[in-house]
Amino acid sequence: MAMRDPHLTNLKGILQKLREDDKPIRDSNPDLQRLCDTIESIFRKGLKKPGSLFGLYNRDYWCWIESLPNYLFNERLNPIFGAAIDTCKTSPKVKTNQGRGRFFIRIALNKNILSVPIEHLLKNPRLTEYWYDPGDSIIGNELMVESLMSLLFWATELKFELNLRNTSFLDQTWVMPVLRHYELVPCKQLGVLIRYIKNRVVVAAIQPGSVAEENNRIEAGDLMDEMYGENLYGNSKGKVPKLLSQHEGWPIYVSVIKVHTRSGKVFHPLKELHLTIQQEFPDFPMPSDRQPIRESTSPDASGEMPEGEGPVHNSSGSAIYKVKYVGRTDVGREGGTCVIEGAIAKVLQEKGKDSSTYQEGEMELAETNVITRNPDGTEEIWRHSYPEISSCGRRVDSVIYFAYVAGDTTCTISKHFHCYVFQARTERDSKTILTSIAQGFGRTTWFV
Template sequence: MALRDPLLTELKGIILSLKNEKQIMKDCNPKVQLFCETLEKIYRKGLKQPGSIFGLIRRDYWCWIEALPHYTWNDKINPLFSLALETCQNSSKVRTHQGKGRCFLRLSLMKKIINVPISQLLKNPKLTEYWYDPSTSIIANELLKESLMSMLFLVTDIDFELNIKNASFLDETWQIPVYKHYELVPCRDLGIIVRHIKNRIMLADVKPGSVAGEDDKLEPGDIIDELFGESMYGASKGKISKLMCDHEGWPIYISVVKCHLLNGKIFSPIHERLAVLRKEYANFKEPKEREPIKKKIPSHAQLPRDALDEVPISSPEGSAGYRVKYIDKVHVGKEGGVNLIEGSINSVIKQKEINPKDVWLELAETDIIIKNLETRNTELKHSYTEISSCGRRTDALTYFAYIAGDTTCTISKSFVCYVFKSQTEEEAKIILCSIAQGFGRTTWFV
């Protein structure tokens, strides 16, 4: 073998580029994926197939990584290595050698142990020769392995902040999709129609005005990855209904793999599933490619779906305040769902005798506070735990509202809708985004 290898040259260039950026590496950085792909090629180059029965059982680099503890029982091994290994072995989101190996590489970057597996393997020459052909591999070559080890040691100086929960498609691809976690208000019906396609629960439709449809959190084509912390990869039909029943009255914790990437393109592994979904659900509105999101949103107004893994344009301390008009309130009964917002706003603004009042709306860390504009005395105050929904009408975008219960909304039996008018449509949107983000900051007690 030559004294140089193109894969090592490529890997070195990627590492130097990562170090030169001098910032935390996240999933949105394409160089992270490029590094993982290149390292995987190195791990597979010259890899033998020991134990394979007539080539029917394909071995991958994960197989020797998983076997390392059996050959290092008399040698102290990094405890973080053992923890990462156990995490991947027990993960319900990766089921193949390829998926578990990729999950391990990402964990190794996070825990700064990317150099540990190779260093442990090379301590046992017989084990190295068992897995790698010295005439074709980098790992078993006397000169090239030293170069590889020095490069991986450099990588441990780089900080990685990767979403390890976003692992469900590592069996199929290195492409990391957009992954969103939402905390939705308690309800009996999310307002979604799903189909089970190739071990995935895909959204076929989202009902307008439903909890799931608020602010386009969930969209047709998205994939439910977790519900109440349980993986939905390969889940049986009826699993969602059972979990919803078991957690009735709880805030709904749901994680989804978005059908769109940050660049607006469709996540490639779901193309085939979308074709199946079209056949199974006649009303399915297939997602189309769209323009990437370029506009940055102030940190206090970011929804989880707006986060682009980048530094926001501002980081305001404390509360955010806005001068708005308080229109009126209307009692909406025993339910406080988002589907009541539009009707409530409409009934308020159609009243003949209304006296809008200029107020100061303050979005604090755990509360919404309405103050008299002149005296700054508090006139209304609601904790985010009391607020069941918020929104606005599509035909009157400067008007917005939120619905609050007389106590924590999970147990409240009486809800009131409070209607306001902002100075601009954009301001109304930012206020609503801030309220929605408040749900995520608040601890629920049920």
């Protein structure tokens, strides 16, 4: 087998092109799909696929990535790698091994850990040979895997800012749809006619004069992906009205997968859903291709939620945010960021994602403390000084939920930590609160 492989040549060429621009690499980058497709081809080349006796188990590269923690007997698992695996396994938006593997590649690019699973695999030659044919693979070939690792380390010098919430179609395609996050004014009705097709919420029509029609934010043929930070894919048919009822009086926060891609073409996986709608509603206007989307820094074009009113400030100048307290969990002696994603998942599993059951409150980011009170501010729920807080962060797939870890005394000497989980009103609030907590005390570590 030649020591040069076209996949490695392609990967090197794509990375060289990406390095020419100093800007962060986002989903709109035209070379991103080629990069991800090439990485996936390398991961699949020479992969042994015995399958099950009846062909019921379709093995893919995600299978060995997922299994790695079970084989690290005398080796410490990279905590970011471990959190990435957990995120892919628990995400409700990816249902197949292909989708989970693709989600992992996107997380790994963002977190600069793409080489980590291969490093772990190569430390166990028998495991490497179990998964890869040494005569027909790159990862299983001693010489070519060295070239691959050099390129992957090279990739860590690039800054990726991929939207990790845009995962709903990774089971089907590497083409990334346009995902918009909107904050709409409080109202009892959104003004959309929706149909549930193959477990997805598709917009069949828009009510004239409704908040959804304003500025053509939501269009017939769009897909509603999230509402108030909660996934809609695969949920019950009553999920949307239930969420609107639970958040009555709040602004409406909705994430929408647009019918058109950035190139102006109709997003291909939606076409089959549109045909199904047209059978039920003959007047449904079948979307067609149009001019490419012009990227802009305005809120509507970029998909970012508008600033809104922002936090309230009290007489001392402290910022106060409306939040919901979800719960807390014991994380033992470890207070670093590596425990946060798992702790949030554990609390959400125990409490559920029905936000009506969470405790309403407000969070004050004071000069020396983070204080959570009941809605009228008369009773404290939690108070932690910045020296007690060891880390803060949020999950990559549920960014409206955030958390901080605090010890039973100053975090540098504490031997016991708890993780406190909250729900913010918006993704922007969540990030701002985390940034403020991290700035409150120099020893606090954080990630967003």
